Amino acid sequence: MEENQETELPVRWSVRISLSAFRDAHAVIPRLAGRARLRRQAWKLQWWNSGDAEVLDVQCRPIPGVPMWEVLVEEGYGFGHGFRVVFVPLEPDGTIWVLCIMKMGEPVTEAMKMIFQARLNAIVERKDVSMENPFGVT
Amino acid sequence: MSKHQLSADLFTEADQQQLASFSCGDTVVGRACTEWIRGSDVLDSMQRGSGVWLYRNSDDEIVGFGSLGPIRWRWPLPDGDYAKLAIIPMLGIDERFQGQPPGKEWRYSRQIMNHLIYEAHVFSAMQKKPVEWLLLLVHPENKPAIKLYEEFDFVMIPDVRRGAANSCVMKHRLAE
């Protein structure tokens, strides 16, 4: 049956996570098995179609007032009802950056938006810096 | 000394290499128990302050494991104060050794429970204020476990079910 052929979906984005978001994950899910499962949900973002309200079986939505999005993971791993994975797509690089991991119930307040922006500022300034390119020349 | 006498040694991450064939059986709780000690949950629990012991018989075979940890829960509001409690996060016996040895005196499950209760007293003695309660979670259909715990003065807390697994909580009021 042709429709049942399993064609691979092309990867659209490289997904990177900032160190602070990685530390967030440790704070909101102090359990390795939970973080490992959450990571598998977040990496669905590599197939995200810009602007879509879902990717595979997870829901995505824009965060009002900032050029950022969030993925809603509706699994708790023993630590609540779910998690929000805040991300920003940087189109020219083809990279999605995970900025923050929050519990589902945490509100996106003005302070949180400042935090996202500060994290993004650091990413934008340093994303091209590497051992080979210490000054981040693009 | 009986050949059934168990030894208890604190578990470390390096011991996981010796657990490749350790299995608490094919029931849901048995599989969860195996995964807990062979995977990462045991390490997370230790990070939170739990002690975990491996129990071996005189042939140096791993018979089972047990754990004991502190938790701080809060009384419902408006009180909101902390209550320090002890819990047995998980314990399990390899399926080959469940129900063994047949005589009750040296039954492994009893040696392990006795050891964990002893360790709960050691833990309590180290606190500023003695710890009153030792708690554990049990699957409502885990008959051997419930029977074992009841024998060690654990009683079921009524009307409490936890998580999607609908687990029950049992309490033991520690001796003074």
Added chain:
Amino acid sequence: MSTSETSNEAISHAIPFLRFLISMPPRALEEFCHALMECSGQIRADVLQMFEIAEDESLSVDERGHALRTIVDQLHLIPDDEGRFGMDLARSEELAASNFPALAYQVGRMNLQESEFADRLRHLMKTKHITQKELAARIDCTQPAISQMLNRKCRPQRKTLNKIATALAVDVRELWPDLEVSEYLDSVAEFQQDDRIMTEPEAVALRDTSQPRSKLKGQPLPSRKK
């Protein structure tokens, strides 16, 4: 606005930051200042702002925690093993699993669960003569999502599993045999969480002193090492 007002404001912004500096051991303080010197003006300003949030008692513990963790990014110039800023999400799992056996075990379990699920789903779709498109329509998702699941590239969420089970008229455990095991382990992890507010029946049970104290004192076991 007068110059003195501006500088007063600047000082008040810097107070949380200064308080933090004073609390640092000398060695860490030296490293911290060094990292800060290397930052751009923008990031230095952001660091101060994050300290302000972290010290603001009117904000939630969660917000303040996120602010403090932001500083980790700001002061680590090249933090990653790859020699680049941040971490590749997929590669970081591989890399960490090769260093941590417990994570390697967990990754192995997840891979096995996902491949068992893919096999079972494929088999059920075949026996029930359901195409990817039809299944997608029944569970309100896209055909590529189904295809990725069959390719083991999409770990379904629990709610997706439920929908698929309903659509295929099977028990969800037929699709994901480890479901109850995971749920049990989740409840064990949840049980060990500090700071949880007890439910009313739990509080009643733990306030109830009518249950006599146990007489059991337990028994130590010898160590095999001795």
